[in-house]
Amino acid sequence: MAKFTLQSRSALERYIMSFDGVTLKEVADFGLVSIAAPIGGEKKLIQAVKKSYGCDLPAVGSSDVSKNSELRMLGLQPGQWFAFFPHAGDDALSSVSEKLGMGGYYTDQSDSWAVLEISGERAREALERICPLDLHPTAFPKGAVSRTVMEHLGVINLRTGEDTFTLMSARSSAQSFLHAVETSIRNVI
């Protein structure tokens, strides 16, 4: 009966912009699934993750990468992780829950977040204007992840490289978030 189809939109229309020493771009086509361990079920969940992805459920503030390097598990709060991976379809939830089975509680977050990647030798200098976290490599090494607030917006900040950070913020305020990060870059470059 259905003769209508729905068109998918990314939060920021695949924004990308290069500045002198910094590149800012939207990360689109990703899966983001929250994983929570039932009380008393953490061990079993860890085993399932190990078996399916070959990585750990990392401690809060850190992340671990799957054996095939495609998926990153973020430790965000006691008993809660986010699985973050490239994924174009709208079935990210089942792709995780089918692998990990009944051992955890899963919620699709793929449409909840707008994701930006800021990279380049001056990325940290720009982030100084907006991010309260200490991003010095000794305090926030590669793989570190933290929730924080930037310009009134909740943000998850993940360091994926020496000069590369993934920033996630609520999808509804994506435009304000982009504007805030872009302003931080323009204010220093």
Next chain:
Amino acid sequence: MSTSNRLNDGLIDRSRPMSFSFNGKIMGGFEGDTLASALLANDVKLVARSFKYHRPRGVFSAGSEEPNALVELRTGAHQEPNTRATVAELFDGLEATSQNHRGSLKYDLMAVNDWLSPFLSAGFYYKTFMWPKAFWEKLYEPAIRASAGLGRLSMEVDPDTYDHGFLHCDILIIGAGPAGLAAALTAGQAGARVILADEDFRPGGRLNSETLEINGAPGHVWAEQALSELNALENVRVLTRTSVYGAFDHGIYGALERKTDHLADSSGKPRQVLWRIYSKAGILTAGATERSIAFGNNDRPGIMLSGAVRAYANRYGVAAGKRISIVTNNDDGWRTAIDLTAKDVEIAAVIDTREGSPKAVIPGASIVMGGRIVDTRGRHGLTSIALSNGQNIPTDCLAVAGGWSPNVHLTCHQRGRPVWRDDIAAFVPGEDLPVGMRVAGAANGTMTLAAALRDGEDKAITVLGDLGFSATSPLDLVAQDEPSDIEAFWHVKESMGRCFVDLQNDVTSKDVSQSHLEGFRSVEHLKRYTTLGMATDQGKTSNVLGLALMAATSGKSIEETGTTVFRPPYSPVPIGAFAGRSRGEDFRPVRHTPSHSWAKDQGAIFVETGMWLRAQWFPKPGESHWRESVDREVTQTRNSVGVCDVTTLGKIDIQGRDAADFLNKVYANGFAKLPVGKVRYGLMLREDGIVMDDGTTARLGENHFVMTTTTANAVSVFRHMEFCRQCLWPDVDVHLISATEQWAQFAVAGPKSRALLEKIVDADFDLSNEAFPFMGCAELTICGGTPARLFRISFSGELAYEIAVPTRYGNSLAEVLMQAGKEFDVVPYGVEALGVMRVEKGHAAGNELNGQTSALNLGMGRMVSKKKDCIGNTLSERDGMNRDDAVRLVGFRPVDRSAQLKAGAHFVSRGKSAITENDEGWMSSVAYSPSLGHSIGLGFIKRGHERMGEIVVAADPLRDAETDVEIVSAHFIDPEGERLRG
């Protein structure tokens, strides 16, 4: 000016001349000058008028402590009042004007105040402008305001931008003078992450203004070497032009960096950055500020601090006068005479208030030991000084050396109290410093060079040890300790004329004693009564002198007298810097609904609800009033079908073995037995029994629920439930995560809503009333396989659904619903129509759930379970919440149907006057009902449920209206609920 006061040498770049103007007159200076040094170089003595008496004033200091030389910098919208010329870095094209005068600077009409000064002493305003009371606001206040204040604002929007930022370090070192540089070198070489902040554009502190040597080279040369070494260290960050203005909790400091104030143009970059600096430890090396001595007419242009006169000569290559005199109570004053003599500047006299033999040979100068200045002359600039011994000395500049006060300001920001040291006649930091802070150098009372360098190094070594670093090798700095003896001397009692204590606020020694006579015995009272130590300079050069005079008047010691409380900021911070980017449309972030871009294309009018922008209504061509649009949207929805984006409602994903039990506890009504595939209305109470929020919760699986909250309470309900989960019942197996942003959700309401949805749900889903009845829910696919959730719930009272798809499809779903609904004459409706329909249906919303109403008030008392334990049910049983005359939510309609009801009106019985004693309740929501053709309202009135048909008065004294209204059922439309079950 033809006469130049330039000397040789100085730390200015003579290869880079600059031109600037003061009061329209073009003059020249060099890179490295401040506006003050350039003015002095051009022999400009008179630069300002004082606050109260409009006395002529000149440059007094050479730093951020300046009380006198405040000017308006730049022009037009960029004009900045009250700028201290002593810290304003010269740039080519700088424009400055003097402020606080009527008529010209030289012939200020307001100078009449000076002649009236006998009447204008401390407390003048309090005493004079008391009677008659009728004059307070109409005459006195406007007149006083017109003459108050110093500079003028441009009254235009500030065209500059400002930014905030965050920095982190192991050790923050505040001040890059000798102690700060020694500390920074020690800490930097040890590998600690160091931030060295200095308010000057040229770090070095007093080293730039003195001729003292370190390691056999001039101090400023060593400072330059130290800085280049520090700049080469990756772990050290040097912030110049940066004032650390406050010491806050946990080692957090506030700092203002002036990024472009020294440039003619900001080139679109933020003018200033307000930094929040997180430190593990702080070393305060903020140096000391020189102070004055109170003698007759000690405020004339040309009378300056001795250290400033030295700074202008040594650093800027400027003689502050052609025949300079010095008055001092300490050895430091003699250094001014020595340095100026070395530069061939004529010294007229050195007057030392101490007895004994002269401290140096100053050729050609009269030396007066035990001398007292009693008066000075020269209206627009000093011409001579008179001594108590009858001597009259012609001189055009008097350098006053009253001793140095350590800059203890930041040590007191957490209520620390400084302590008095007689040997240096100054307050030094007390024991109770902000956590992690140490103080070194002159700020700590270590007033001489070699000792300050050592102190800086030692404190750094101690701090490094605390933080687990070890210092590498000693700095081995070679320097001398210069003579620094002092004998406190404050006030020449035999003075002729007024002795100024606080130059900025025109507070004299007489004001201090008068304040004491009138009973203001606490130093805090002295400050408020006389204004001593207030305004932009916060009394940096005057506080200690004022305290000393107060102590002398009261017969107490200075220690007993104490200081006023030092509070941030240390030096002025523009409000724009505090605001940062939070202005205009960037004041707060904006949240867009998933169908925002579609709604915009439809010409929707948007309304802010919290941070959300929601479509309020969708005007059609020809509609000239918002109500035409809203009435149409309501009517069309009730007749056919309407669509509204309701994504803003909070959605919370709840999973866990104990999820049903958990909901049963957080909701007042039962949830344990809700079947899978069903939705239930839930009422959430606070612990005190007042309603917190309401919404619907759907059971998607045995252990999986989705809760909706009101838009306004999405965050607070989530936070409340996290508190319940983590703190009240830590053993329950429940996990919560917000799904508000995940799903784009639309209300599809009206008799044709089922027919519309049948066109988009995939074939296998049965939407019939039997298969999917009222309060059903399902996970399904639509439009050929897109995952969706469908809820049969109704806020409008119609047959209605809410359909949700992943947010990425939200905008597209709005378009598809419109396309598919074309044959039913579908209409998009906004929050205004949504509100009208819920009022018609009698549903409570934010206006009714206002944090003061209980379930009983809302007519839902019976929903609160007595059988189970849930939050709020115990305290909702209190007598006071179950009074017989409690207000009840009911409907109201005007007796005269053409009358318009107003929310906020209060109800009184007919025949009673509209006063608080007769208040029986209030109107909470009103709407024009297009379905009924008149205005309707919801409201709370005592025993409302028992008073159907009674006519009361809706009194609205604020808007001057009294309307007769009839109490009716809140359910104006379909009271039996046949439509929504159909």
